[in-house]
Amino acid sequence: MTDAATLLAPPRRRRAGRGARLRAAGYGVLGIIALAVVWELYKWLGPVDGLVVGDIRVLPRTSDLAMPHVWDMVARLFEPVTRAEGARVLWLEIVLAAGLTLGIAAAGWVVGVVVGMAFALIMQRWMLAESALLPWIVLSQTVPLIAFAPLVKSWGSRIEIGAFEWQDWMSVAVIASYLAFFPVAVGALKGLQAPDRLHLELMHTYSAGWWPTMLHLRLPAAVPYLLPALRLAAANAVVGAVVAEVSTGLQGGIGRLVIQYAGQASGDPAKAWAPIFGAIALGLIAAGSVALLGLLVKDYRRTEGAS
């Protein structure tokens, strides 16, 4: 629920100059380097068998099997996937799989945004709907995906309308949307309820009805709340897609590769990390694309404060 808590905080306007943006990028790179350094330091100095307290291993093993060298993991990306003739280079395989997952996650994101917005509009329109729906929306996120994914797949496989036939990737997209709609519903509702009483009364004096008020006041006022919600939804959609690929057994996506390569880790430990990096990059790309969306609506992030 920390995600929801961040959403509920009032948005602040930040003016980032070019220098500030460069500095942020610099810190990002620095963070990655620091992580690699910490990894290698621990691998060098840590106990070979890790640290076991009672029956629980609190620190991991430092063997090449458990923690391959950073350079080994990077180098592995540029070697072929298998020793078979004509095998693709590993990074390309990862990019292709990530591309498929990204497409599914994007479809799930779109569905999630539409559903989330619809919920928010309904809850804003009727107070009764808010008190009836909101607890269920929160509760929906506590259902474990692993349990839920095979069900969606089996329901989907029964759907066949005319020429339309349910595809397995659609089940994955539905599960991704199930995670994506939540931040949108909560964030958009908060945003739609954000306008001051003053502004609402002004609209009232213009004898503007619900829809004009929605269009000219509530929706624009919701933008600063909506942007972080959409970004969260993008990250959620990726997580949902990856997990759903695993639990529905969909081939070709990054989730499948995580499982498949983990199975080969005893022989090729560095390879197992490649799809994990792919999944991380995927999340960053998804969240970054939404940030670009924010640039299109930057005027809606202004505040009224006098200079």
Added chain:
Amino acid sequence: MTNAVTVSAVDKVFDTKKGQVVALSAVDLAVAPGEFVSLIGPSGCGKSTLLRLIADLESPSAGTVEVFGTSAHQARLDQRYGIAFQQAGLLPWRTVSANIALPLELSGSPKAEVRARVDELIALVGLGDFGDRFPDQLSGGMQQRVAIARALAKKPELLLMDEPFGALDEMTREYMQTELLRIAAETGAAVVFVTHSIPEAVYLSDRVVVMSPRPGRIAEVVPMSLGSTGSRADDLREDGSFFEMITAVREALHGGGGVTAAPRGVENR
């Protein structure tokens, strides 16, 4: 001639958790077309409530409120009045022009007409070069001008203002008062103006309505014999007649006696 505003025998009672609070009791008031009337009184005297009743943002518990001969409700639907509050209340994502255009857009005026009217209003409130700015790029005084222009967008014959200059510094405030008199004279609109400040009420008004609290009622209506509001200028503030009127309003506020202490919530500056 129909009055701009006719308030007859109005009571307003609010239900709160602690029981009923009488905000207004037996209020009668008439505002003629083109007349400038200020409502003044200590906090809690119901002057803002009275304004909100005229605007149909609240409805009276008893009595009637008429605006240009129709009910306040119908007058709101027909947008017979423009309104401005202490906060400018501009939409931060809209430029100055787009903010002023909002009431016109909402009533579906054709685009060319909207543009012409907005240009007219920007010139009227003296914001010539600022049409493309956003509210956060303007000073408080300029934001308030935009709010006034927006209130005038539909050429209302009645302007309702709830302490519109209350958040401005004294210099800007005096300047805005003179500007408001000019604008009111040019448009011929009647104005109902809520204020805490005695000099402000005196400078602006044809009549000052002095209210008293618990329950809110009209204590006295003081006519300002200072000449037509449109012809007033800053030198009036140093004129003897101006101070006489200030004294008259002060005495009305203190219940006619020569009490020197001001009631709470009323500024004497």
